[in-house]
Amino acid sequence: MIKTVNDLTDFDPIFIRYDIKIAPKKRAASDVSTDPALQAIAKGVVEGDEDMVAEASKAAIASKGPQTVIDTLILGMAEVSKLWDDGVYYLPQVILSSDALMVGLNMAEEALGSAVVKKGTVVMHCAHGDIHDIGKNVAAALIRANGYKVIDLGSDVPEETVVKAAKDNKADLVTGTALMTTTMSAFHRVAEGLTKEGINIPVVASGGAVSEEWVTSWDRGVYATFAKQGPEMAGDAASGMSWEDMRAKWNLVL
Amino acid sequence: MPKYTSMAYGSWEEMIFGTAKHPVSIGFGPVELGKKHVHPQIVPHPRPGSEATKEKILKEYQRMTEDALSHCAALGFPSIVIEFEHIYQMTSQPEWAAAIFAQAKAQMKGYYEKYGLKSALISTVADLRKPDMVNMRKCQEIDWMLATFDSTAANGADVLSIETMGGKEVFDYAIQRNDMKGIIFGIGVLSSIDMAWLWPQIVTIAKKHGITPGGDTDCARGNTAMFMAGGYTATDVPHTVAALARGCSAARSLVAYESGATGPTKDCAYEDPIIKAITGVPITMEGVASACAHAELQSNLVAAVVDLWSNEAVEYHDMFGGSSVEVFTEILGYNVAQMNAAIELGYAKELQAINVASDKYRDVHGFMLSPDNSYEIGKAIVANVDSYYLRAKAAVLKTAELISADKKMLLSDFEKDALAKARADVEALPDNEGDFIDMCLSEYSKVPGFDPTSYGF
Known part of the structure; x- marks a missing residue:
């Protein structure tokens, strides 16, 4: 009977699981606003929840104005970028957040009557x-x-x-x-x-x-x-x- | 079309590199695949700019082929398989492809006659159909592809293969969102349906010319997931999700063999150990010698049950040791020399055990492709013959179960969460294909360019 992988208990001489060794600690997303109505928008972006963003944006557009909603959406996306940089988020979470951001942005732009001035x-x-x-x-x-x-x-x-x-x-x-x-x-x-x-x-x-x-x-x-x-x-x-x-x-x- | 309902082998222990239940003979010699010998396969790619004219591209292929053959003669390699993965200009211009294949075949014939060097030539036609841009069944691209299969078969190709693109529009959308439903729909359903439509046509062309219908690969989807997952430090796609997608890939790539393909399989089909367990066809794999094209976490393990050992693709240019084609032919030739020495000495099982130990617990992709787990995933596939959907779903769930159950397969907290969510999402899917397809046709109508008529819906 030959020895096989089942006979091994220590794999370090063969490979080192750096992904386990240096795995980033889980952390919750930081709030971007103390205003619950605006934080709800940012939370929707951070969680990639299109429905949450749509509902919160609709309410906030009426109460705070579309530009404030746009600013909040951007702050939410910035938090997503930080989570990705820290290794807490992976790409799919960023894409889902991006989808959610676009839902809110389109609503705000429609209320504003024009597209947000783009950076380039x-x-x-x-x-x-x-x-x-x-x-x-x-x-x-x-x-x-x-x-x-x-x-x-x-x-x-x-x-x-x-x-x-x-x-x-x-x-x-x-x-x-x-x-x-x-x-x-x-x-x-x-x-x-x-x-x-x-x-x-x-x-x-x-x-x-x-x-x-x-x-x-x-x-x-x-x-x-x-x-x-x-x-x-x-x-x-x-x-x-x-x-x-x-x-x-x-x-x-x- | 009948589906596989049983395994080709009685247990995973019967599977070994160099031997297949259903061997295939191709080319000069012939090169016998699956008959107690592993052969090397070099895949050369032309340099940018060489595609500018027919004269230039012919010269490029002439030199690459000559480098491979002459290096085999110089170093005493008994055989070589050369695969040309078509560039766009070959598949879209069948007469270019015909000239390139006829030229290479003449060179191979010369080396066979002079040295007795066994060789075979594989034509891998480029699937130029982009699902969100064309109707997969009615477009100029499919006409080009079929014409080029025919022109290369008539001009020296010994094997016809392809990397089909069906379902990629939905898969690409889904993999960016960790959406297991879309992954199963794209790979397990749409891609399978597309293959079931295209592969009988490829088999007919191969039979017409008396050559071998080789195989297909889930490269466009399964490898996209695997490469996006990347190494330990990447944060693009969870490795567990990529492994589950690979389970789907096996259920999907099986369609080629159910349509009459006999192998050798396509080298970049990492699902091939599962395919071999089910079908018994000789498989082509790429491992450590494919580092010229990409990195992976299972480079030794994938040699465990291989029959034809490939380098994926190497661009033609100079290196210190000669041209890149010479260098990689040499690496492949010595890799298989070691495997064949093990076979001749009776040490094949020992070498297989070494290769598996190298990578089985390095990452979940290698884990699921180890012979024991490949066999278990294969059993889940053949136990679910009612539909493409159900066997893909079964493959995914079996892969998840195996990963979760093995304590040596360490996962980061992030990967544990990703696997748990993916598994729960799949378990919540419908129990029959009709309901699943209805649900997906509605949901993925939002994917730009998705055209259900491309798949006969």
Whole structure:
């Protein structure tokens, strides 16, 4: 009879469960308002409960005004970001919170009679010939939830469509994702198209087969490793940071 | 279409790498899969820019193929399987794919005649149908795909395989929200239905050309979940939810073999140990040599019952040891040399035990794919033959039960909570497929682009 895994009791010589060893402590979400009516909105966002957000927003829009509701929604989402940063929340909880945030935001904007002024505009797409878009969708949700206007062009998008969308929407940033090495070539052509149109903005590229080495080999290219970086990168571009400065901040070019 | 109702093996202990209940012979030699020998499989990918012209892409594939074959000859490897996972430009242009396959086959023939190097060529057509953008059954993309299956089968492919995309629109929505109902609907129901529609057509093309219908993988869904779950430090998708999704993947990928596919299975189908337990077909797995494409937490364990050992995909470029194709052919060749030495020495069970001990308790994904647990999940699947939904649900619940019951399978508090919630959510689902589908068609009408007619609803 040979020995098997059932004969082992100590696995440390083989692997160490760092996820158990350094597991973050559970913590409750912090309140963002002492006003129960507003805290109910924030709680709905933190818990990703669309119904709670809708009910609380409806009441608060009438009693406090839509702008106060919008401010509270944003504070709630900021608490969600903290919980994610602390390892207490995982992505699905952030996405559900983002869904709930959008419910309240749409109600408040309708009451306000106009859309909230956005921090900037980001045109997002998945490369021509590529249909692997879950990373783009996650990044879009995070960027949108952080107060930016997202023009999501979807998947398998021709280069000229991306350039036109950037021009028509006065975009601060274009992003592209791809899983295949032979579809990501399109990002370079998008960057060239922007240059031809005189649109001087960065092109952030990311995805399974996309490499920093390749993205930084052409003008305007800035490489992103994770969807989570999206909101800060959008902020950099919206604040007027050049693609060269963004590349210096986010990438290592030898 | 008949469903599997029993297991191919009497117990998990009968399962071992290199041997399958139903061996398959392919290509020059032939390469015999599942007959007491593990073969290496290299999957090369062209560099960005090489797709610009037909001339360039042919040159790229010529060089990659030559590197694989010449390295086998240089290092004394008895056999090599080469898989071309189509790039967009191949599947959308069947004449490009035909030329690439004919060229590679001629190179392989040359090495077989000169050295006796056994080899086979797999054509994995790209599923270009994006469920939220096209009707899965009536679109230009499906015409391209079927034409390219045919053109590559006529020009040297020994095996036809694919990574189908059905149900991905609902799955993607669900996995971002820890929504087990949507995960089961996307993988267990929609993807299964799409496969049951497409796979008989693939089998017909393979039979027409006298070649082998290989297999399918839940890459677009199960691997998305697994890769989003990531390593110990990632916080994107709970590992337990990804493992439960993998249970669904097994129920779903079975449809290929119920449609006439015989294996070798697709390398990135991590559900394949369960598939082997049920069907007895030879399976392809990717483990430690797929580090060129992605990280995983079960790289040794997945060799436990493998028949064809792959590297997933490596982009062609230079490394210190030669081209990346040469380097990874070498890694794979020595990996299988060790496995085959174990078989020849009578140490196969010992090596299997070592590989399982390496990873079974490293993470829940390896845990559920260990041969013993794969077998148990397989039994849950074949015990539920009434519908695709019920067998997927059974696979999920069995996976959850196994994880919960084994005290050595440590879980963080977060993972314990995620597993408990997922299990409760699944236990609350309806007992029959009709009710479940009605519920899901209503709920997921909110998923942008979801078109029930793509699945015959």
